Ligand SMILES: Nc1ncnc2c1ncn2[C@@H]1O[C@H](COP(=O)(O)OP(=O)(O)OP(=O)(O)O)[C@@H](O)[C@H]1O
C-alpha cells in the first residue's frame with residue numbers, strides 16, 4: 001500500500017515568497033513513477049479584493065503561477081495516454097476522431113497555461129548586448145519544429161547590424177508567439193520570413209530619434225481585416241476558436257519592457273508583417 005507524505009515548501013516563485021503544501025505518494029516515487037504532485041494552497045495566499053481592496057478577488061501572481069504550473073503538469077500524462085491510444089489506433093474511426101480532438105484540446109489547454117504563466121511570471125528584463133543574427137540562427141531549429149512541413153521558414157540578415165541591447169530569452173519568447181500566429185494564419189501552408197534591418201521606427205516621439213533594429217516576422221497567410229488589425233494585441237482578443245488572445249499582448253509587453261515597440265502591417269488575403277523594434281548599441285542618431 002502506498003504511503004502519502006505531506007511536504008511543506010516555502011520558496012520563491014516569480015520573485016515572491018510563496019508557501020505550498022504538497023502531498024506526495026512515496027510508494028509511487030520509490031517505484032520510479034513520479035505522479036503529478038497535488039498541492040493544496042494556503043488560504044493566506046488568497047486576499048479579498050485587489051491591491052486597492054477592489055473586487056473581484058485579487059489572485060496573488062505567485063499563486064496563479066503555481067496553479068498554472070500544476071495544471072500544465074497534470075495535462076502531460078493526459079496527452080501521453082491519448083497519444084498512446086492514437087498510436088495503437090485503439091478504437092473505431094469515430095472514437096479515433098474523438099481522440100484526435102481530445103489531443104488537440106489538451107494541447108490548446110497547454111498553450112493557454114503557458115500564456116498564463118508568461119503573464120504570471122513577468123520579470124524585469126535583463127538586457128545584454130546580443131547578436132541578433134546569432135540568436136536567430138540558433139533559435140531557427142526551435143521555430144522550425146512548431147511548423148508543418150508545408151510552411152517554409154527563411155532568414156534574411158542586413159549587413160553590419162549593430163548588437164541589440166535586449167534580453168535574449170524574452171525576445172525568443174516573443175518570436176515564438178509571432179511564428180505560432182503566422183503558422184495559424186497559414187492552414188494550407190506558405191512562407192514565413194524573419195528579417196533584420198537598422199532603421200528609424202515609424203512613430204518615434206524622441207526629439208533626436210535613434211535608429212533601431214527592426215526584426216520582422218512576415219507571413220503569406222490570411223491577413224487581418226480592419227477590426228482584427230485594430231484589436232490585435234489587446235489582452236484576450238482572439239479570432240481563434242481556442243485562442244486565449246494573450247500572445248500578442250505578451251509580445252507587446254516584452255518589447256515595451258526593453259524600450260522597444262511593435263508595429264503591424266496586414267492586408268486581408270495577402271499576409272501579415274509584424275515588426276519588433278529593438279534598441280541597438282551604438283546605433284547612430286543621423287537624420
Ligand atoms: N500573423 C497573423 N496573421 C493573421 N492574423 C493574426 C496574426 N497574428 C495575430 N493575428 C490575429 O490577432 C489575434 C490575436 O493574436 P494573439 O496571438 O494575441 O492571440 P491568439 O493567437 O488568438 O491566441 P494565443 O493566446 O494562443 O496566442 C489572433 O486571434 C488573430 O486574429
Ligand SMILES: [Mg+2]
Nearest residue numbers: 177181247248
Ligand atoms: Mg497567438
